[in-house]
Amino acid sequence: ESSVGEDGETVGWQEQAKLEASDGVEGDEFGSSLVIDGGTIVTGAVWAQNEAGVIGGRAYVFSKDEMGKWSETSILAASDSKDNAEFGYSVAISNDTILIGAPFDVARTDDDETNGAVYVYNHIGAGSSGNATWVQTARLSASDGPSGEEFHEFGHSIAIHDEIVAIGAPAATQGGGVYIYSFAESGWTLMNKIQYPDTISFGRSIAMSETALVATDPLYNRDGMAQSGAAFAVDADLPTKEIKC
Structure with missing residues (x-):
C-alpha cells in the first residue's frame, strides 16, 4: 500500500526483492523464520536437506550490496545435523553473531530425547568473493534437559541483545523456561533460568531490549479463561510480572 506525500510523490512500502534459496526444493519450507539486522537477512528452511541427505534444516544468509541489491551469501547447517531437528525454526542476529534454533534436535541418541539446541555462528572476515563468511563457533543446549521425557524444545525462540542471549524452552518441565546466556572471552555461560508459576509453555516467543525481556505463554490460563x-x-530490578490485555 502506498500514499501521496506533500510533494506529490508516491511514498510507502514497495517490493524491492524476492528472496529464494539457491538450492531450494519442494517441501523445504524456506521462510520458516526471519530476522534482519542492517544489511543482513537470515531465514530458516526447517525441512531442507544437507549434502549428506539429512533432512535437518538449513538457514540462509542474504546481504545487501552498495547498490541496494540483496543476494544469498551463505548457507548454514548444523555441524551435527540430524533428521527432523528443524534447524532454522528460530533465528536471531546481532552484529557479527547469528544464532539458529533447532528445538527438535536429538541431544541424547541413546534414548532418543529431543532436548533441542541453539547453534552460534560468527562472522570471521570476508571470503574470496568479498562476502561475509560465517563459521559455527558454539552449540548451546539445556544442561538440565529432560530424562525420560520426549520434548524440551530448547531453541524454540531466541532473542539477543549485545552479548546477552535469551533462549526459550516452552516444553521444559514446570511449565517451560527461558535460559539466559552471556558471552565472555571464555565462551558462552549460562547465567540464569527464568520460570514462572502456573505457566504451561513459558518461552514460546521472546523479545529483548537493553533493559527488559518479554516472554510469552499462549497457553496460560488466566482468571478462569483457559489458554487465554x-x-x-x-x-x-523487578520480579517477573504478567502483562494483561
Whole structure:
C-alpha cells in the first residue's frame, strides 16, 4: 500500500526483492523464520536437506550490496545435523553473531530425547568473493534437559541483545523456561533460568531490549479463561510480572 506525500510523490512500502534459496526444493519450507539486522537477512528452511541427505534444516544468509541489491551469501547447517531437528525454526542476529534454533534436535541418541539446541555462528572476515563468511563457533543446549521425557524444545525462540542471549524452552518441565546466556572471552555461560508459576509453555516467543525481556505463554490460563495467554516482562530490578490485555 502506498500514499501521496506533500510533494506529490508516491511514498510507502514497495517490493524491492524476492528472496529464494539457491538450492531450494519442494517441501523445504524456506521462510520458516526471519530476522534482519542492517544489511543482513537470515531465514530458516526447517525441512531442507544437507549434502549428506539429512533432512535437518538449513538457514540462509542474504546481504545487501552498495547498490541496494540483496543476494544469498551463505548457507548454514548444523555441524551435527540430524533428521527432523528443524534447524532454522528460530533465528536471531546481532552484529557479527547469528544464532539458529533447532528445538527438535536429538541431544541424547541413546534414548532418543529431543532436548533441542541453539547453534552460534560468527562472522570471521570476508571470503574470496568479498562476502561475509560465517563459521559455527558454539552449540548451546539445556544442561538440565529432560530424562525420560520426549520434548524440551530448547531453541524454540531466541532473542539477543549485545552479548546477552535469551533462549526459550516452552516444553521444559514446570511449565517451560527461558535460559539466559552471556558471552565472555571464555565462551558462552549460562547465567540464569527464568520460570514462572502456573505457566504451561513459558518461552514460546521472546523479545529483548537493553533493559527488559518479554516472554510469552499462549497457553496460560488466566482468571478462569483457559489458554487465554499472557506475556511476562522481566528486568533487572523487578520480579517477573504478567502483562494483561
